[in-house]
Structures are given as C-alpha cells and as structure tokens.
Amino acid sequence: MSDSLAFFLIQVLNGVQEGLLLFLVASGLTLIFGIMGVINLAHGSFYMLGAYLAYAFATLTGDLWTAILIAVPLAIILGLALEVVLIRPLYGRDHLYQVLLTYGVILVLEEIRSLLFGDDVHGVTVPAFLDFSVPLKDALTYPAYRLFLSAICLAIAGAIWWLIRYTRLGMAIRAGSTNREMVQSLGIDIAWVYRAVFALGVALAALAGMIAAPVASVFPGMGNDVLIVSFVVVVIGGIGSIKGAFLSALLVGLADTFGQIYLPQLSGMTIYVLMAAVLLWRPAGLFGHAGAG
Amino acid sequence: MTQSIRKASRRRVLAGMAAAGAAAATGFVPTRFAIGQQAKIRLGLMLPYTGTYAALGKNIDDALRLAIHEKGGTLGGRDIEYVTLDDESDPAKGSDNANKLVARDKVDFMIGTVHSGVVMAMVKVARDTNTMLVIPNGGVGAATGALCAPNIFRTSFSNWQPAYAMGKVAADAGRKRAVVISWDYAAGKESTDAFTEAFTKGGGKTEKGLFLPFPGVEFQPLLTEIAALKPDVVYAFFAGGGAVKFVKDYAAAGLKKAIPLVGPGFLTDGTLEAQGEAAQGLETTLHYADDLKFAKDKTFRAAFKQATGRDADVYAVQGYDTGTLLISGLGAVKGDVKARDALVDAMEKTVFDSPRGRFTLSKAHNPVQDFYLRKVQGTENRYVRVAVKALADPATGCKMSA
Numbered sequence: 298m299s300d301s302l303a304f305f306l307i308q309v310l311n312g313v314q315e316g317l318l319l320f321l322v323a324s325g326l327t328l329i330f331g332i333m334g335v336i337n338l339a340h341g342s343f344y345m346l347g348a349y350l351a352y353a354f355a356t357l358t359g360d361l362w363t364a365i366l367i368a369v370p371l372a373i374i375l376g377l378a379l380e381v382v383l384i385r386p387l388y389g390r391d392h393l394y395q396v397l398l399t400y401g402v403i404l405v406l407e408e409i410r411s412l413l414f415g416d417d418v419h420g421v422t423v424p425a426f427l428d429f430s431v432p433l434k435d436a437l438t439y440p441a442y443r444l445f446l447s448a449i450c451l452a453i454a455g456a457i458w459w460l461i462r463y464t465r466l467g468m469a470i471r472a473g474s475t476n477r478e479m480v481q482s483l484g485i486d487i488a489w490v491y492r493a494v495f496a497l498g499v500a501l502a503a504l505a506g507m508i509a510a511p512v513a514s515v516f517p518g519m520g521n522d523v524l525i526v527s528f529v530v531v532v533i534g535g536i537g538s539i540k541g542a543f544l545s546a547l548l549v550g551l552a553d554t555f556g557q558i559y560l561p562q563l564s565g566m567t568i569y570v571l572m573a574a575v576l577l578w579r580p581a582g583l584f585g586h587a588g589a590g
Numbered sequence: 591m592t593q594s595i596r597k598a599s600r601r602r603v604l605a606g607m608a609a610a611g612a613a614a615a616t617g618f619v620p621t622r623f624a625i626g627q628q629a630k631i632r633l634g635l636m637l638p639y640t641g642t643y644a645a646l647g648k649n650i651d652d653a654l655r656l657a658i659h660e661k662g663g664t665l666g667g668r669d670i671e672y673v674t675l676d677d678e679s680d681p682a683k684g685s686d687n688a689n690k691l692v693a694r695d696k697v698d699f700m701i702g703t704v705h706s707g708v709v710m711a712m713v714k715v716a717r718d719t720n721t722m723l724v725i726p727n728g729g730v731g732a733a734t735g736a737l738c739a740p741n742i743f744r745t746s747f748s749n750w751q752p753a754y755a756m757g758k759v760a761a762d763a764g765r766k767r768a769v770v771i772s773w774d775y776a777a778g779k780e781s782t783d784a785f786t787e788a789f790t791k792g793g794g795k796t797e798k799g800l801f802l803p804f805p806g807v808e809f810q811p812l813l814t815e816i817a818a819l820k821p822d823v824v825y826a827f828f829a830g831g832g833a834v835k836f837v838k839d840y841a842a843a844g845l846k847k848a849i850p851l852v853g854p855g856f857l858t859d860g861t862l863e864a865q866g867e868a869a870q871g872l873e874t875t876l877h878y879a880d881d882l883k884f885a886k887d888k889t890f891r892a893a894f895k896q897a898t899g900r901d902a903d904v905y906a907v908q909g910y911d912t913g914t915l916l917i918s919g920l921g922a923v924k925g926d927v928k929a930r931d932a933l934v935d936a937m938e939k940t941v942f943d944s945p946r947g948r949f950t951l952s953k954a955h956n957p958v959q960d961f962y963l964r965k966v967q968g969t970e971n972r973y974v975r976v977a978v979k980a981l982a983d984p985a986t987g988c989k990m991s992a
Contacts, residue, residue, distance in 0.1 A: 304818035311811045416641040418831025420864070430842055437817035438844030443810070514807045514835055522806075554811045561801060 300434075307433060308554055314443055316550025317450035321505035322523055323530035323542045324457055325498030331537015332474040333491050335384060336395045339402035341524025343499045347372060347506025349410060352419050352515045361424050365507050369500055376499030380492045388491070407517070416517050421510040446508055453504070454543055461539055470494060474537060526553075529568055533575045535585025544583060545575075630671040631925060633916075634697030636687055636712065637726075639676040642830055643704045645860070650726045650909030652898050654701070657913025660893070665916055666925025673697055677708050684711025692719045698927045699724060701912060704905075706730035706749075706777050713737050722927070726912045727905060731780050734956035736987030740934045743955045745915055746908045747877055748983040749777050752854035753784035755875040755961035755977040756825060760785075760852060761792020765822035768794055771812060771836075772827040774801035781827040781854060789825075797821060807835045813843040824849055829856040834864040841868035855964065855971065859904055862969040872966045877957070878904040878946045879964045879973040887945040907945045914942055914949075954985035 326340045350371060354364030383402070387395050422428075423442045430438035461467040469490045472480045481487045506520075513519070530549050534541025549568050556567030575583065635654070637647035651674070664670065673695045677687055688711055691697045699722045702712055709728030716723035716739070723742045725733055729749040733742060760768065768789055772778030778801065786796040798819060800812045816824055824845075828836045833856065840851055846868070855876025858869050880903075890910060894902040915937055922936030923929045941950050952958050961978045964971040985991040 301818070304814060307814050307817075308811060311814055314810075315808070418642060420831070420834065430844060432844065434817060436820060436845060436848035437814065438842070440839075440842045512808070512810075514831060516807075516831065522803075557800075557802065557811050558815050561799065564801075565803065 303434060307437070307439070308558060309551065310439075312551035312554035313547060314447045314550070315554060316547035317447050317454070318505055318509055319523075319526060319530055319550055320454060320543050320546035321450055322502050323527040323534070323546055324454070324539055325501035326527050327531045327534065327537055327539065327542045328470075328494050329498045330531060332470055332494055333384075333388070335387065335495075336392050336399065337498070338396060338399040338524065339406065340399075340498070340502050340527060341520030341522075342403050342406040343372070343376075343502035343520070344506040344509075344523045345410065345518075345520030346375075346406060347503030348421075348510045348513070348515045348519060349414055349506075350503065351507035351510045352421050353414070355421050355510075361421065361507075361511065365504070368507055369504060372500045372503035373496045376496030377492055379499070380495040384495060385488070385491075403520075410517065419515040421515060423511045440512075442511060446512065449508055453501070457501075457539060466490070466493065526568065529572050531582075533572050533582055535579075535582030538582070538584035541582055541584030628668060628925075630669045631665050631920070631927065632671050632673060632695065632697040632699075634691035634695055634700045634702075635672060635674045636677050636691060636700060636702035636708075637674070638679045638704050639674070641679050643679050646704050646727065646905045649898075649900070649903060649906040650704070650912070653894060653902070653906040653909035654726070654913040656894060656897050657910045658917065659897075661917050664925075666920035666923060668920075668925035677703050677705070679703075679705040679708060681705065681707030681711060684708040685715060688712045688715035689719075692721050698722065699916065701726060704728060709733055710737075713739075713742060716742055722933075724912050724915065726908045729780075730777065731983070731986070734952070734954040734983060734988065735985050738954045738985065738988035738990050740990065741930075743915065743937060743951065745911045745949075745957060747959075748956050749780040749854075750784040750983050751959075751981055752856075752875045752877070752961060753781040753825075753827070754788045755963075755981060756852055756854060757785040757788025757790075757794075758792055759873070759875060759963055759977045760823050760825070761789050761794045763823075765789075765850075766794050767819075767821040768796045768823050768825055769798050769800065769816055769819055769821040770796055770825045770827075771800040771816070773804035773806070773832065775804045778804075778827050782825065785825045794822075807832055809836055809839045810843075813839060813845060816849065817843065817845060821849060824851050826851060826853045826857060828853070830861070833857050834861050837861070837865045837872070838868045855904065858964075858966050858971055862966060862971075869966045870968075873974070874964055874966075874971065875961050875977050876904060876964060876971070877959045877961055878907050879962045880970040881973050882946070882962075883973075884943065884945065884947060886943045890945040902945070904946075911942075911944045911946075911949055914944070915940055918942065952982050952985060953991040954983065954988040955990075956983045956985065958982040 322344055326337060329335050329337045350368035351361065351364050354367050355361045358364060383398060387398060427442040427445050430440050432438045461470060469480065469485050473487050473490050477487055526549065530542055530546045534545035548571065552567045552571045557564040560567060635651055637651055638644055639647050673691065675687055675691060688700060691700055692715060700712060700716060701724050703709055704727045706728040709725055709730055712723055713733050720741055725744040725746065727746045729747050731748050731750055734744050734748060770782040770785055772782050782799060789796060800815060826836055840846055851872060853874050855874045858872055858874050862869055891902045894906055918940040919933050919937035923933045927933065938951055947960050950958050958980050960976050961981050963974040963977040965974050
C-alpha cells in the first residue's frame with residue numbers, strides 16, 4: 298500500500314472516530330428535538346457534566362469504569378428531575394420559551410462547574426489495560442483507547458437502533474412523535490415516554506463526555522463547541538431521525554478532519570459549508586420529512 | 591449591571607485625571623519628598639490568584655515581595671502598601687480591573703500580569719492614564735512593540751524571543767524541513783512566526799503551519815498529518831494543560847522516536863510531573879533553566895524555598911526581578927514617584943545580576959537576555975548551552991527604540 302493512501306485511510310479512521318463520538322451526543326439531541334419538540338440548548342452542558350463527573354469519580358476511585366458506573370445513573374436521575382421540574386411545563390409552547398429556559402440551564406450548570414471544580418484544565422487517565430498503542434506506520438502508532446472508544450460508540454448506536462425499532466418503548470416513542478393525543482387515548486402514558494426520552498438523551502450526552510474525557514481533556518466551556526456541532530449534525534441528518542444523525546455525524550467528522558488537513562485556513566468553516574450544501578439539496582435534511590414537520 | 595459598573599469606573603478615571611491635571615497646573619505638587627513621615631508607595635498587583643494560572647501568579651507575588659523584603663522592605667526609603675487584585679486571567683475584565691487599581695486604589699505602580707490578553711488591557715489603561723506598569727510575564731509583542739511607552743516595562747520576555755532562539759537552534763542542527771503547530775490565537779502566531787523567521791534565516795523551511803482553535807486539544811488528525819509529512823523537526827507552542835496533552839499525545843502517536851519535538855520553554859515548564867515519561871529528552875529554549883550556575887541563582891532558589899516552601903521557577907524569577915527593578919528605580923529617585931522622568935530613566939538604565947544572568951533592558955523596555963537551550967531530565971529542565979546570547983526583541987513599531 299502506498300504511503301499517501303495509508304495516511305489517507307488513517308485520516309478516515311480519525312474522522313470516523315470523531316463522527317461516532319459526535320453521534321452519541323447528537324442522538325440524544327435529535328430524539329429530544331424530533332420527538333418531544335423541545336429545543337434543548339443545555340445538551341452540550343450535559344456532555345460537559347459527564348466529563349467532569351468522570352474526572353471527579355475517576356480521581357476518587359482511581360478507575361474510569363467505576364466512575365462511569367456511578368455517573369451514568371446520576372445523569373439519568375438528573376435528566377428525570379429536569380424533565381419533571383423544568384421541561385414539562387414547556388411542551389407545546391413556543392420554541393422561544395424553551396431556548397430561554399435551556400440557555401438558563403447552561404449558565405447555572407457552568408457556574409456550578411466553576412464552584413465545584415474551578416476553571417482549570419484537567420486530564421483523565423486512560424484505563425491501564427488500554428494504555429498502549431497499535432503500530433500503523435514506521436513513524437505512527439494509534440492509541441488503543443481511541444479504537445476502543447469507536448467500538449463503544451458503535452455498540453451504543455446499535456443498542457439505540459434496536460430500542461427504537463424493536464421494543465414497546467421504541468414503538469411508543471415513534472408513535473408519540475407523530476400523534477401525541479392518539480397515543481395517549483390508546484392507553485399509553487405519553488408523559489412517561491417523554492420523561493424516558495429526555496433522561497435517555499441526557500444520559501447519552503453525559504456518557505459521551507465521560508468516555509471522551511481521556512482523549513479530549515476536561516475544561517470549562519467544553520460543552521459549547523459540542524452543542525453547536527451537534528445541532529449541525531441534527532439538521533443535516535433530519536430532525537428526529539436516528540439513522541440520519543448517524544450518517545451525518547460521520548460526514549461531519551470526516552469533513553472536520555479533512556478540513557483541518559487540507560484547508561487549515563478555513564478549517565472552522567468546513568462543516569457549515571457541508572450543512573449549507575446538504576440543505577440546498579434536501580431542505581429537510583438527509584432523512585427529514587419535508588412538510589410533515 | 592456590568593454596563594453600569596464600567597461606566598462608573600470610567601467616570602472615576604476621568605475625575606481622577608481631571609484632579610491630577612488641575613493639581614499639576616497649579617504647581618503645588620511637591621516633586622521631592624523630605625525624609626520623614628510620608629505617604630506609602632502603593633503597589634497594585636494585578637495577577638491571577640485563581641484559575642489555571644493561579645500558581646504562576648502566586649510565585650510572581652511571593653518572589654516580588656521576597657526581593658523587596660531582602661532589601662529592608664522599603665522602596666527608596668518609603669514604606670509600601672500592597673494592593674492585590676485577582677485578574678482571573680479574563681481579558682474581558684482586564685480594563686475594569688486595571689481602572690479600579692488606578693482610579694479607586696490610586697496605585698503608584700501597576701504590576702501584572704500572566705495572560706497576554708489581560709496584559710493588553712493593562713497596557714491600554716497604563717497609556718490612557720500614564721500610570722507606571724511593570725509586566726512580570728505576558729509576552730505579547732505589542733506591549734514593548736507598537737504600544738511601547740516610557741511608563742511601560744517588562745521583566746519577562748516577548749513571545750518572539752524564545753521562538754527565535756529555537757528557530758536558530760533547529761537550523762544550526764542542520765534541520766531543513768519544519769512543521770509548526772499551535773492554537774489559532776495571537777501568541778501562537780507570534781511564536782510560530784518568530785521560529786520560522788530564524789529557521790528560514792538559517793537555511794530551513796517551514797513546510798506547514800497547523801493550527802487548532804484555542805483551547806482545543808483534539809490533536810489526532812494533526813499528528814497524523816505530521817507523520818505523513820515527516821519533517822525534520824516539529825515546533826509546538828502550547829502551555830499549561832494543552833502542553834501536557836500535546837506532549838503525551840505526540841509520544842502516544844509514536845512520533846517522538848522519529849521526529850524531534852521542540853518548543854519554547856512553556857512546553858515543559860511547570861508541566862513535567864504531568865507529562866512524565868513522554869517529555870524526557872525534549873529540548874526547549876527559555877531565559878531560565880533549573881540548574882543555572884550563577885551564584886545569584888543559588889542564593890535566590892534557597893531564599894525562595896525558605897520563604898515559601900516551594901521550588902522557584904521562571905515565574906518566580908520574573909517576579910523577583912520586577913522587585914529588583916523597582917528597588918533600583920525608586921532608589922535612584924529616593925522614593926519620589928512624581929519625579930517621573932528621572933524614575934523612568936533610572937529603571938531603563940538598571941543593570942543587575944538576576945538569577946537568570948545579567949539583566950538589562952532594551953530601549954523598548956523589554957529584557958535583552960541570553961536564551962538557554964534546555965533538555966528535560968526527570969522533572970527538571972537542565973541547562974545545555976546558551977542558544978543565543980543577548981537576544982533583543984525587534985520591538986517592531988516601537989518609536990522609543992528608533
């Protein structure tokens with residue numbers, strides 16, 4: 298294999314890996330947005346929260362897996378509590394209310410983060426059994442944790458797909474996104490379905506932050522960048538479509554990676570150019586339903 | 591809320607300036623103090639006491655007080671009142687904080703700070719209000735370049751200096767092709783440009799500049815690109831948490847064995863415990879090293895350790911030299927801060943033995959100093975040799991250095 302082809306493939310691997318992690322964050326966002334009709338600006342803050350929880354518990358227990366086992370239930374509880382206290386009164390209201398409220402949640406979480414953890418950059422250690430590198434080229438090796446990260450993301454993507462496609466809850470979620478009243482009159486507790494979706498979304502974002510912590514570091518404002526890119530993913534994929542989010546996350550990951558290499562001056566723009574191009578071609582996104590909302 | 595505070599402080603500045611102007615016009619300001627009971631000299635320390643740079647601010651503060659304490663705790667015979675203010679390394683709050691020191695606290699000197707963005711705000715206030723300013727760290731070029739002024743001094747370095755020194759070292763070592771990498775912000779550009787300037791002069795060529803948004807740390811695609819380009823040397827400008835992450839990722843990507851990684855001293859200063867094995871053997875350039883042979887350095891490190899219980903570093907040295915510069919300047923005018931011309935003149939001409947070596951200032955008020963090539967061994971940046979002797983910042987755009 299020629300050198301340039303090999304490096305091209307390694308960059309593809311980098312892009313796919315970035316995309317898979319993005320999918321984890323964006324899947325929750327697209328579910329909450331598409332099914333519940335709620336614009337959740339605080340989604341990036343849940344990602345940040347996950348990373349800081351992983352940092353805190355990993356420092357405390359000395360092990361990332363233990364930290365994740367403790368932190369995921371906490372994230373689910375937080376999601377349930379937020380849905381009951383803050384989000385529920387906003388169903389069916391204008392998006393502006395949701396934007397204002399969830400923006401407020403960003404500020405509150407950011408301030409709590411500053412009080413509890415300070416404003417330093419923190420690192421989380423890679424678990425010992427994954428702390429090695431796979432040799433790829435004479436001058437390049439690939440950290441094993443990154444490969445493992447991609448495997449986890451793929452597994453979770455599969456689990457979400459199975460949940461939506463084949464379970465009762467998934468059926469209720471799909472039905473509820475189309476006609477809330479009809480589902481309710483069929484005897485399904487739609488309020489509970491929404492609560493589950495919101496908690497699932499929060500947990501997915503937080504989990505993404507947790508497993509990304511060893512490669513991305515943990516720092517103030519880390520959620521904001523992720524939020525914007527996640528919205529791009531959701532819009533490209535088509536609002537509410539998990540399949541669309543998956544495909545578009547990979548596209549965005551690849552565009553961002555290759556943008557940094559081939560167009561370093563414009564690297565901040567590539568994903569937005571991609572979004573504009575897709576929307577010109579399919580105004581509702583790759584898997585969106587034009588006209589149906 | 592913020593708006594009203596900002597307005598209030600601006601009004602106070604104007605009032606202060608008007609009062610000063612009126613006093614000067616009537617000619618009743620005593621220009622020389624008699625020895626005896628007199629007002630204290632007010633030193634306004636605007637440093638990061640919390641956040642990422644808190645440890646740096648603490649070392650600067652402690653070492654500055656140590657220098658003055660060693661000389662009897664007075665400046666030009668006058669007692670001192672310290673006013674401290676946490677700048678939070680937040681450029682957005684820089685102007686307000688600096689204005690508070692000048693207008694509310696009526697300090698005779700502003701001293702600060704670490705973050706270059708906040709330094710720029712302080713430079714602006716110092717120029718607007720003609721307050722004395724000594725910068726004990728932030729290396730932004732303009733402070734002693736296009737925005738230089740008689741009342742602005744720097745005791746640390748300019749971003750250009752260590753980068754230029756490393757460019758020369760890399761070219762002298764016979765390296766021909768370089769890749770530079772940094773965050774996409776002013777200090778990163780200043781540093782990588784200066785490296786390229788010296789490297790090109792020495793016959794090398796910078797083939798590619800890789801930049802990522804501040805303070806991002808997803809280096810993987812850029813490291814892959816470096817492996818693909820296979821340059822002779824990689825110059826990286828990162829500091830703090832970013833420096834830790836970059837050095838570790840560079841090693842994890844297997845690049846360390848194949849392509850030498852170099853940078854200014856910040857890449858490996860105060861970060862070595864966290865970087866561990868990944869940093870061993872890295873070469874960097876700075877105006878200080880952990881094992882210099884100067885007698886002054888030995889006594890300073892011992893005194894600092896005794897006073898604070900911590901080991902001295904380059905930030906402590908810069909704080910210490912800020913103290914020495916004040917002692918020398920105010921000593922020459924016997925503590926009379928109103929004798930501005932004589933004070934500035936004395937500070938400008940100050941020469942002393944710093945822990946880092948001979949300390950002198952350029953006409954633009956930036957140190958002219960030797961830059962050392964250092965190599966990481968264990969948790970120390972060990973002295974290798976002098977990379978460039980008496981290196982002066984070009985002070986581009988400074989009218990004083992013409």
